[in-house]
Amino acid sequence: MASAAHRPADSPPGPTAVSPPASPAVPPSTPSGVSPPASPAVPPSTPSGVSPSEPPADDLLLRATLRHSRGRSVLLLLCGAGAAAAAVALPAVLGRTLDLLLAGRAGGTQLLLCAALLVTETALDAAVALLGGLTGARSTAWLRGRATTALLAGEPRRAAAFPAGDLATRLTANAADAGTAPVTAATATAALLPPLGGLAGLLLLDAWTAAAFLAGLPLLVLLLRAFARASADGTLRYQQAQSRLAGRLTEVLSGARTVAAAGTGARERARVLAPLAEMSEQGHRVWRVHGRAAARAQILMPLLMVLVLAVGGIRLSAGELTVGELLAVSRYAALAAGIGALTGALGALIRARTAARRLTALTTLDALPHGSGELPAGGRGALELRGVTVVRDGTALLRDIDLALPGGTTTAVVGRSGAGKSLLAAVAGRLTDPDRGEVRLDGVPLTTLDRSALRREVGYAFERPVLFGDTIAQALAFGPYTPPAEQVRGAATAAGADSFVRLLPRGYETPLTEAPLSGGERQRLGLARAFAHAGRLLILDDATSSLDTVTERQVGRALATQVGEGARLVVAHRLSSAARADQVVWLDEGRVRAVGPHAVLWQQAAYRGVFGENGEGEGRTGLASGLGAGAEDDTRGGIGTEADTRPATATATATASGSDAAHHADPPPASAAEPHAVTTPEARR
Structure with a gap:
């Protein structure tokens, strides 16, 4: 009798068994087939432009x-x-x-x-x-x-x-x-x-x-x-x-x-x-x-x-x-x-x-190292970026960023496509580390924080959220900890999701596979998940881009008044998002061009150009008719008034090195700048 110990290791299939990839028959080099992922988060193009190379020929x-x-x-x-x-x-x-x-x-x-x-x-x-x-x-x-x-x-x-x-x-x-x-x-x-x-x-x-x-x-x-x-x-x-x-x-x-x-x-x-x-x-x-x-x-x-x-x-x-x-x-x-x-x-x-x-x-992918530190009690998410530079493929995408964003305030980050807004958001919450410089939250370097402490206090909402879990409730509770059901439903209400979730056959217990969601509804659920876990710093990376104007305003008001007491960093592509913020960080080609209230920055044609507007008929407040027919005035606590009524401590400071003066061809008039402090590289010089 032939022993299994000395028989060939396998009996490979025939050489012609090559079929489309849904269930490929594989020659002896690959004994199992490949099934594509059910819902791929990353398309098979290389978004970062980096092609992964084969590892060194070692057998570790x-x-x-x-x-x-x-x-x-x-x-x-x-x-x-x-x-x-x-x-x-x-x-x-x-x-x-x-x-x-x-x-x-x-x-x-x-x-x-x-x-x-x-x-x-x-x-x-x-x-x-x-x-x-x-x-x-x-x-x-x-x-x-x-x-x-x-x-x-x-x-x-x-x-x-x-x-x-x-x-x-x-x-x-x-x-x-x-x-x-x-x-x-x-x-x-x-x-x-x-x-x-x-x-x-x-x-x-x-x-x-x-x-x-x-x-x-x-x-x-x-x-x-x-x-x-x-x-x-x-x-x-x-x-x-x-x-x-x-x-x-x-x-x-x-x-x-x-x-x-x-x-x-x-x-x-x-x-x-x-x-x-x-x-x-x-x-x-x-x-x-x-x-x-x-x-x-x-x-x-x-x-x-x-x-x-x-x-x-x-x-x-x-x-x-x-x-x-x-x-x-x-x-x-x-x-x-x-x-x-x-x-x-x-x-x-x-x-x-x-x-x-x-x-x-x-x-062998490099892991983000974490320390064992904790954040001090009572902090409200004061964020500091000191000399932050990020280089990709030999090009500096963020250069010498110095920012101090007070805790408990809302900061909008604006700029043209490719200015580095999403990268700044990633650095702020430590989804990536800068090549030079340091990021601090309530005075503590992010690199020294314990992983769980960092993720418990820093939350994200993205443009295209991916929902995890079996039901709507589980998807909203997904995170570093499981919040109580009341907190989840409150977050859904703040994000404008509670109304449509209750219309589903089983409400919050509706399986995700049985819940037909539009892009805006999915985005609201992503916001609700972030709101339910809001800590000292909440970062929204274009997280309201699929919302209609009315819902976007409701979410903006809830973000300012109902979602914790921490700081909020909002990557803004909409004019209304920038207008509601306490201050705006204006990025241009990876540098901070200016920091200040939206109403003051609006006086600059280049800033208006970021939003594709020419500024006609909008006045010096920037609370434009471009906000839509439903724009609210100051007496109703409308859009753009929060930056004017916040304490002076809400103003951020920014430092940018290099020849930024060339970008300031259209500075705001002195009369417009008086009520608010706008920090620009020229002003510091």
């Missing part, structure tokens, strides 16, 4: 995987070694039994021993199969957990550099391949024992038959070496093409409506399936290498068997071997010839190694 992750499963791997190796020992002992016992039977002597004990060896080998083979499945599954889960943890622990832009489809491939197919490493290493090691035991048996029985077998070993070594080289390169190229295909598929699925509206379905189908040609080429290449190696082994091994049996027959005729010993020689030669079957295990190890290297690109 593979070694870590082996160490993680060393206990189960050792047990697996012991079971495999036991099965191999039974397989090696069986030929000698069979030969001895045959000689006893031919001599007419009782061989009952020997027959029982043969049966015991067969049962032992079968039982241990079953244990190897069971332990192998368990170990492989646990290793795969560990790899996926480690890669996912590294993704979430680092800066979001690092993960965004990987297309969603590529991430799905690495976390599914590549993790499954790499997870087989402990099992394959243990079974391959055990698979070496029968050939070595067979060779030792030949040497013990008859040196001439052993010499005949050893004559062919150099050819076998060369065969395995050539197979390993060619198979590794083809496996890597196949996995890369598979990632490109999965990425394109994810992109098309996420933009299905756009494709349908443009009528480009056929073109997109061709683009998605374009990598299939390379997948087919590399898959066939790996199979050709595998086939050639197997064919040569199938030719070499029988020739060695024939040679060994021929020498054994000669030795039998010369009286140097008995019939039972010749039977043992033939069985040992078969075991020794099993070394050719190691091509399967070698191929599995190559796949695991290649896949582990692709996973290394995720597990």
Whole structure:
């Protein structure tokens, strides 16, 4: 009986099994298919312009995987070694039994021993199969957990550099391949024992038959070496093409409506399936290498068997071997010839190694380091940016930003597209670290804060919120802690979401999958989630862009009066959002151009140009007719009046280095600036 310990590691499918990525049949380089993520957060383009490169050719992750499963791997190796020992002992016992039977002597004990060896080998083979499945599954889960943890622990832009489809491939197919490493290493090691035991048996029985077998070993070594080289390169190229295909598929699925509206379905189908040609080429290449190696082994091994049996027959005729010993020689030669079957295990190890290297690109992502500090009690979210500079691809996107934003106030950040508004918001809440400079919250550097303390006190609402959880209530409660239901519903009311949530069939307990949400409704739920967890600093990154004018005003008033006592930083693209803020930070090409109340900044044509307005008919207050027909006047506590009635301490200070004077071609008149302090680089100079 052939032992599982010395059989090939797998039986690969046929070379033509290449299909579209929904459920791809994979050549021996990739044993599992790729399913695109259900709702990809990142399209498969690289938004940051950074293309993730393959990691250095090291095996650190593979070694870590082996160490993680060393206990189960050792047990697996012991079971495999036991099965191999039974397989090696069986030929000698069979030969001895045959000689006893031919001599007419009782061989009952020997027959029982043969049966015991067969049962032992079968039982241990079953244990190897069971332990192998368990170990492989646990290793795969560990790899996926480690890669996912590294993704979430680092800066979001690092993960965004990987297309969603590529991430799905690495976390599914590549993790499954790499997870087989402990099992394959243990079974391959055990698979070496029968050939070595067979060779030792030949040497013990008859040196001439052993010499005949050893004559062919150099050819076998060369065969395995050539197979390993060619198979590794083809496996890597196949996995890369598979990632490109999965990425394109994810992109098309996420933009299905756009494709349908443009009528480009056929073109997109061709683009998605374009990598299939390379997948087919590399898959066939790996199979050709595998086939050639197997064919040569199938030719070499029988020739060695024939040679060994021929020498054994000669030795039998010369009286140097008995019939039972010749039977043992033939069985040992078969075991020794099993070394050719190691091509399967070698191929599995190559796949695991290649896949582990692709996973290394995720597990080696730099994590944001955190300290153990806490924020002082009673703080209201005073935010300071000191000399903050952020560089991407050699270009400074934020340059020498010095800001002091008082706690308990609302600050709007405005600027043209590409000015660095969202990047400033990311730095302020430590979604990314500056390359130079420091950010402080209530006097404490963000880098020294404990992770939980930071995320408990700094919240975000984004333009396109992703909702987590099974129900609306769970989606709103999702965060660093679970707020009480009353707080969640109050936040939903403040965000203008309570009214439509109550109209759903099951209200707040409506499953997300059964809640048809418009873009504005989804955005209101994202705001409600942020409001429910509002701490010292709440950052809104264009989080009201999909709201209608009336709802946006309601949310703005609630943000100022109902959402905690902390500071609020609002990335504003709407005129009304800037008008409601206590102060406005005006960014221009990564620098702070000016800081002050919206009504004062509005006197500058360049500032008005940020909003695409020419300022006609709006007066010096900036409370324009452009706010819409429903604009409220000062007597109703309307938009734009809060900045005028806040204490003088609400005014922020800003410092920007460089030649900012060239940008101030249209400064506000002195009469307009008197009631409010507007800080500009010129004023400080």
